[in-house]
Amino acid sequence: MSLKVKNLTFGYDERPVLxxxxxxxxxxxxxxILGPNGVGKSTLFRCILGLLQGYEGEITLHNRDIxxxxxxxxxxxxxxxxxxxxxxxxxxxxxxxxxxxTVQVSAFSKPGKRQAGLAEAALERMGIADLKYRGYTQIxxxxxxxxxxxxxxxxxxxxxxxxxxxxxxxxxNQIRVLSQIKTLAREGYTIVQSTHNPDQTFxxxxxxxxxxxxxxxxxxxxxxxxxxxxIKVLYGVDVEVQSLYGDQVRVSIPKGIVQTDYPRKKALLN
Amino acid sequence: xITKVVNKMKHTDKGAYIVMNLGILxxxxxxxxFQLGRYPISAKEVFGIVFSKVLPIExxxxxxxxxxxxxxxxxxxxxxxxxxCCLSTAGAAYQGVFQNPMAAPDILxxxxxxxxxxxxxxxxxxxxxxxxxxxxxxxxxxxxxxxFISKKAKGKAVIGLILxxxxxxxxxxxxxxxxxxxxxxxxxxxAITFWLLGSLAGAKLSTVAFAVVPMGIGLIxxxxxxxxxxxxxxxxxxxxxxxxxxxxxxxxxxxxxTFVTAASVSVSGMIGWVGLVIPHLARKLVGNNYNSLMxxxxxxxxxFLLVVDNFSRNLLTTEIPLGIITALVGAPFFICLMTxxxxxx
Numbered sequence: 001m002s003l004k005v006k007n008l009t010f011g012y013d014e015r016p017v018l019x020x021x022x023x024x025x026x027x028x029x030x031x032x033i034l035g036p037n038g039v040g041k042s043t044l045f046r047c048i049l050g051l052l053q054g055y056e057g058e059i060t061l062h063n064r065d066i067x068x069x070x071x072x073x074x075x076x077x078x079x080x081x082x083x084x085x086x087x088x089x090x091x092x093x094x095x096x097x098x099x100x101x102t103v104q105v106s107a108f109s110k111p112g113k114r115q116a117g118l119a120e121a122a123l124e125r126m127g128i129a130d131l132k133y134r135g136y137t138q139i140x141x142x143x144x145x146x147x148x149x150x151x152x153x154x155x156x157x158x159x160x161x162x163x164x165x166x167x168x169x170x171x172x173n174q175i176r177v178l179s180q181i182k183t184l185a186r187e188g189y190t191i192v193q194s195t196h197n198p199d200q201t202f203x204x205x206x207x208x209x210x211x212x213x214x215x216x217x218x219x220x221x222x223x224x225x226x227x228x229x230x231i232k233v234l235y236g237v238d239v240e241v242q243s244l245y246g247d248q249v250r251v252s253i254p255k256g257i258v259q260t261d262y263p264r265k266k267a268l269l270n
Numbered sequence: 271x272i273t274k275v276v277n278k279m280k281h282t283d284k285g286a287y288i289v290m291n292l293g294i295l296x297x298x299x300x301x302x303x304f305q306l307g308r309y310p311i312s313a314k315e316v317f318g319i320v321f322s323k324v325l326p327i328e329x330x331x332x333x334x335x336x337x338x339x340x341x342x343x344x345x346x347x348x349x350x351x352x353x354x355c356c357l358s359t360a361g362a363a364y365q366g367v368f369q370n371p372m373a374a375p376d377i378l379x380x381x382x383x384x385x386x387x388x389x390x391x392x393x394x395x396x397x398x399x400x401x402x403x404x405x406x407x408x409x410x411x412x413x414x415x416x417x418f419i420s421k422k423a424k425g426k427a428v429i430g431l432i433l434x435x436x437x438x439x440x441x442x443x444x445x446x447x448x449x450x451x452x453x454x455x456x457x458x459x460x461a462i463t464f465w466l467l468g469s470l471a472g473a474k475l476s477t478v479a480f481a482v483v484p485m486g487i488g489l490i491x492x493x494x495x496x497x498x499x500x501x502x503x504x505x506x507x508x509x510x511x512x513x514x515x516x517x518x519x520x521x522x523x524x525x526x527x528t529f530v531t532a533a534s535v536s537v538s539g540m541i542g543w544v545g546l547v548i549p550h551l552a553r554k555l556v557g558n559n560y561n562s563l564m565x566x567x568x569x570x571x572x573x574f575l576l577v578v579d580n581f582s583r584n585l586l587t588t589e590i591p592l593g594i595i596t597a598l599v600g601a602p603f604f605i606c607l608m609t610x611x612x613x614x615x
Contacts, residue, residue: 046507051507071510071515072513075513076513079511079512080512082507087504088369088371089365089553095500101515102498103499103514107494109497110496110497110561156427217377263520
């Protein structure tokens with residue numbers, strides 16, 4: 001599943017949000033989008049998902065313009081995973097996941113045996129099979145996020161779009177959710193996600209797209225893109241970027257708070 | 271493995287099992303209600319009259335009970351079931367569409383419009399048929415106005431509909447109040463007031479025949495697309511990314527729910543609480559999945575209004591308007607549901 005965004009420009013009420021954004025996502029790629037609040041990450045996602053019309057430029061899936069694709073066809077190719085949220089009605093985890101299979105059944109019918117099997121496999125896959133009959137609103141935020149990923153998996157789309165999947169999750173859940181996402185990419189899913197944590201971007205993505213003022217500021221492998229300058233430009237914070245374990249990890253250390261010229265003791269790092 | 275299978279059965283078949291039991295309960299309630307009334311008809315007679323229509327049974331009952339049964343008891347019982355079923359179904363459907371557990375059948379002004387239409391017809395000395403027709407038409411008209419205003423509103427479609435509903439509802443309520451003010455206080459005003467309290471007292475077979483068509487037009491699509499209503503509760507964007515055309519489904523649900531509400535209110539007057547309380551009772555019983563919730567709401571609504579109507583016509587020598595009893599029963603009942611311990615379902 002390859003996605004191409006060409007010269008995408010979009011604005012709400014004349015106020016431009018996205019300006020001339022172009023990038024491509026190759027099959028099996030895990031792309032992370034970085035950018036400050038309000039830069040247009042969610043707007044970009046809404047365009048890609050076909051939820052916003054009236055943009056300039058072109059978005060293609062497998063070289064087909066998404067404006068020419070119907071709602072059902074889109075859902076068969078792309079699944080959206082929102083931030084872990086509450087629903088007004090408390091569905092069981094199983095029912096919530098089963099809803100993802102709706103695109104496979106006709107308008108007047110409900111998911112059948114095959115779909116129930118898919119839902120169970122997806123719960124198993126995300127390691128939350130024991131939550132099957134719990135209420136979706138009664139489990140933790142991290143668990144809800146995993147449920148939403150399972151729901152996207154049963155949709156059987158090859159491309160997943162995640163809007164800040166780790167927002168509001170504790171540290172452990174962030175790592176667990178991101179690891180699952182990375183595994184999915186290795187299994188052949190094409191994934192686009194947005195995040196606010198540059199360190200995690202470095203750990204958990206194949207490529208990073210940085211947005212600044214509605215434009216693409218940087219696009220490339222995390223090793224090329226992640227720099228002190230990037231953090232300064234995107235977030236206006238002075239940091240020192242430290243590379244660890246032979247550049248497997250990079251961390252940003254904010255200057256001014258941490259005395260970065262202080263001699264480091266190796267023993268403390270271990 | 272075995273516990274897994276049992277567990278699975280317990281949950282997936284729970285809804286279907288409860289719905290089946292509700293169906294049996296409704297049949298029992300209908301059978302008992304046939305016997306109750308100013309002119310009691312014995313179980314044996316009811317049995318004979320009902321089954322003589324389909325089976326060759328020798329007549330062993332008098333003409334009088336048969337006349338009462340066919341012309342008074344039967345239409346009344348049927349109408350109570352239909353109206354209860356419709357109001358409760360419409361409530362459940364609106365709650366899903368508006369992603370709001372507090373939604374009731376009058377959320378888009380169907381009842382307020384019907385009240386205005388009925389009051390207007392009474393003011394112009396309309397016959398009972400004219401009153402019903404006028405109530406029905408104004409009910410549909412009100413919802414249509416609400417819908418078109420909401421189309422002009424910016425922002426979330428659901429919020430636009432709710433706000434437009436509140437505004438238009440208050441306009442029509444003001445209109446009804448004005449009609450009450452100018453109505454003849456000797457006959458028209460009591461007639462309007464009585465209509466607004468809600469009653470099934472005038473039920474005839476022709477009333478049932480009039481109501482059953484729009485009710486069917488509404489109930490069938492609601493039953494058919496009930497699974498997709500689940501996805502609608504997640505919001506438009508999420509529904510769309512899951513391959514569901516949220517706008518289309520919402521339109522179908524609103525039109526259907528409005529038809530059943532308009533048909534119910536125009537034959538019964540204002541009967542509150544059924545459309546709010548019964549879907550919640552159904553949610554407690556079978557969960558929020560519309561797959562079981564919709565049929566459960568239908569059956570529970572029918573049972574509830576049938577039982578309440580039995581009290582309405584048997585408790586005192588004069589009839590107690592249904593709306594009074596449903597409010598008397600509904601409000602405390604809802605408080606109990608709200609505060610009851612246990613899971614959120």
